[in-house]
Amino acid sequence: MKITDIQIFEVEAPLRTPFKTALRTVDKIRNIGVQVLTDNGQVGVGEAAPTAVITGETKASIVHAITEYIKPAITGMDIDDFSSIMERLHHCIYKNTSAKAAVDMAIYDLFAKKYKTPLYKVLGSYRKELKTDITISVNEISEMVTDSVEAVKRGFEILKIKVGKNPDEDVERIKQIRNAVGPHITLRVDANQGWTAKQAVKIIRKLEDAGTEIELVEQPVHYEDLIGMQYVTANTQTNILADESVFSPLDAVKIIEMRAADFINIKLMKTGGIYQAQKICHIAEANGIECMIGCMLETKISVSAAAHFAASEKNIQMVDLDGPILCLKDPITGGPTFNNQWIRMSDEPGIGFSL
Ligand SMILES: C[C@H](N)C(=O)N[C@@H](CCC(=O)O)C(=O)O
Numbered sequence: 001m002k003i004t005d006i007q008i009f010e011v012e013a014p015l016r017t018p019f020k021t022a023l024r025t026v027d028k029i030r031n032i033g034v035q036v037l038t039d040n041g042q043v044g045v046g047e048a049a050p051t052a053v054i055t056g057e058t059k060a061s062i063v064h065a066i067t068e069y070i071k072p073a074i075t076g077m078d079i080d081d082f083s084s085i086m087e088r089l090h091h092c093i094y095k096n097t098s099a100k101a102a103v104d105m106a107i108y109d110l111f112a113k114k115y116k117t118p119l120y121k122v123l124g125s126y127r128k129e130l131k132t133d134i135t136i137s138v139n140e141i142s143e144m145v146t147d148s149v150e151a152v153k154r155g156f157e158i159l160k161i162k163v164g165k166n167p168d169e170d171v172e173r174i175k176q177i178r179n180a181v182g183p184h185i186t187l188r189v190d191a192n193q194g195w196t197a198k199q200a201v202k203i204i205r206k207l208e209d210a211g212t213e214i215e216l217v218e219q220p221v222h223y224e225d226l227i228g229m230q231y232v233t234a235n236t237q238t239n240i241l242a243d244e245s246v247f248s249p250l251d252a253v254k255i256i257e258m259r260a261a262d263f264i265n266i267k268l269m270k271t272g273g274i275y276q277a278q279k280i281c282h283i284a285e286a287n288g289i290e291c292m293i294g295c296m297l298e299t300k301i302s303v304s305a306a307a308h309f310a311a312s313e314k315n316i317q318m319v320d321l322d323g324p325i326l327c328l329k330d331p332i333t334g335g336p337t338f339n340n341q342w343i344r345m346s347d348e349p350g351i352g353f354s355l
């Protein structure tokens with residue numbers, strides 16, 4: 001089965017409510033889809049999310065990287081020469097991780113389809129269902145309290161609360177949400193780089209003293225400030241999770257060597273897909289560091305690929321795959337099912353859908 005072409009299409013999906021973090025506000029997903037075609041008519045599907053503030057990629061840069069670099073590098077190759085394809089894909093251009101991720105997952109899709117097996121089984125099935133959190137966008141405190149209570153009513157037991165936009169209000173924000181949702185809901189806090197290291201220690205200690213029982217704080221400081229993150233990890237009791245600071249396996253090694261975080265958030269859009277995500281997951285596992293699987297603003301296409309990966313890895317202990325449930329409607333049929341907090345793997349070959 002040889003690769004003959006890579007075709008590109010637009011993926012658009014309005015969100016239920018605007019998605020707001022310390023880094024950006026978005027009301028609609030505008031992503032790039034890919035179809036990798038083969039000489040026997042089989043098609044592999046993938047998606048790239050242009051998250052300029054995190055990966056540096058735009059829609060135009062993704063299309064350019066795929067058409068001008070990735071496509072020429074892998075066209076004509078046989079799907080069974082899997083690792084050779086991956087090596088070419090990952091070395092034909094520096095960075096451009098979301099463009100690589102879209103093609104990487106489409107190749108995995110094709111490989112699993114060729115052997116008529118669901119991707120999570122090809123990867124070595126560990127579980128068949130995942131429990132995701134849901135994101136509470138950063139807004140006025142009263143709105144975040146209402147959104148949190150509504151999410152709990154919809155059946156979500158884990159909330160990922162965005163902070164870092166107005167650091168002075170963040171302690172009050174979390175205290176009020178904890179009071180409103182009660183003690184049994186798991187609260188994750190994601191500052192998206194919005195605090196300084198000293199601010200972070202001050203805020204997290206206040207949250208600890210107030211008994212808010214936060215499961216973890218994600219990316220408290222700027223992505224390059226590893227010394228700052230190390231200071232936060234060393235000076236608080238709460239678990240710190242590295243997100244924007246970890247794209248590559250070497251980033252993970254650095255974080256682990258410096259003890260700059262307790263956990264690592266793996267996203268296919270940062271790693272360039274499943275091939276590199278596996279390496280990070282295994283490096284972390286060997287060092288006793290648990291991982292989260294996360295997503296950008298992505299639809300069911302690429303989030304399903306991430307779900308297959310997560311279902312195959314014991315060390316993925318936390319799931320933030322809420323992209324599809326943040327969308328107003330889900331136009332894609334087949335593949336894993338997304339039903340509020342539950343993501344259940346299906347047994348169709350590959351990732352599970354054909355477009
Ligand atoms: C969507 C997911 N829950 C999430 O919060 N992802 C990112 C931000 C993604 C984006 O800006 O598109 C994160 O920081 O964890």
Ligand SMILES: [Mg+2]
Binds near residue numbers: 190218243
């Ligand atoms: Mg994050």
